[in-house]
Amino acid sequence: MHSSLTHVQYEHLHRANKVELICSQCGEKAFAINPCFQTGNLTCIDLCPNWNAAVWEIRCTQCSYHATEKTFSELGQLYYCLESRGKTLWAWNREHLVMLHKMFTGKINDNDPYANLAVYARREWLLGTRKQAWVKAIEKKLKE
Numbered sequence: 001m002h003s004s005l006t007h008v009q010y011e012h013l014h015r016a017n018k019v020e021l022i023c024s025q026c027g028e029k030a031f032a033i034n035p036c037f038q039t040g041n042l043t044c045i046d047l048c049p050n051w052n053a054a055v056w057e058i059r060c061t062q063c064s065y066h067a068t069e070k071t072f073s074e075l076g077q078l079y080y081c082l083e084s085r086g087k088t089l090w091a092w093n094r095e096h097l098v099m100l101h102k103m104f105t106g107k108i109n110d111n112d113p114y115a116n117l118a119v120y121a122r123r124e125w126l127l128g129t130r131k132q133a134w135v136k137a138i139e140k141k142l143k144e
């Protein structure tokens with residue numbers, strides 16, 4: 001399953017409409033939401049009119065930081081960014097990280113809300129013994 005996923009060629013980019021960030025003010029977790037999320041779409045494709053539009057809203061969970069009219073490229077640093085043996089694994093949000101964990105442990109299925117992002121997992125994340133290290137790193141992060 002994993003090897004076939006990494007060989008699929010996709011024409012379009014795809015990403016989550018809810019992104020968890022490190023707050024630029026206090027360093028805690030902030031949520032960035034694309035309006036498409038409010039209409040029930042967990043993920044967005046690059047054909048969406050909102051893809052490059054300044055429509056994101058950011059709100060910190062811990063401080064008063066709040067920003068609107070941000071483009072995706074202005075969002076800042078992802079909250080879920082893990083390091084292992086010189087490599088970095090990232091996830092758009094907690095649910096996406098949980099999906100990656102399921103992927104590494106062979107438990108993902110098509111009903112997972114973020115299963116459509118599995119094809120974007122980087123090849124280097126999937127190499128041999130590295131998978132087990134990611135599984136441990138993800139489990140640690142999810143407990144924080």
Ligand SMILES: [Zn+2]
Binds near residue numbers: 025030065
């Ligand atoms: Zn903050």
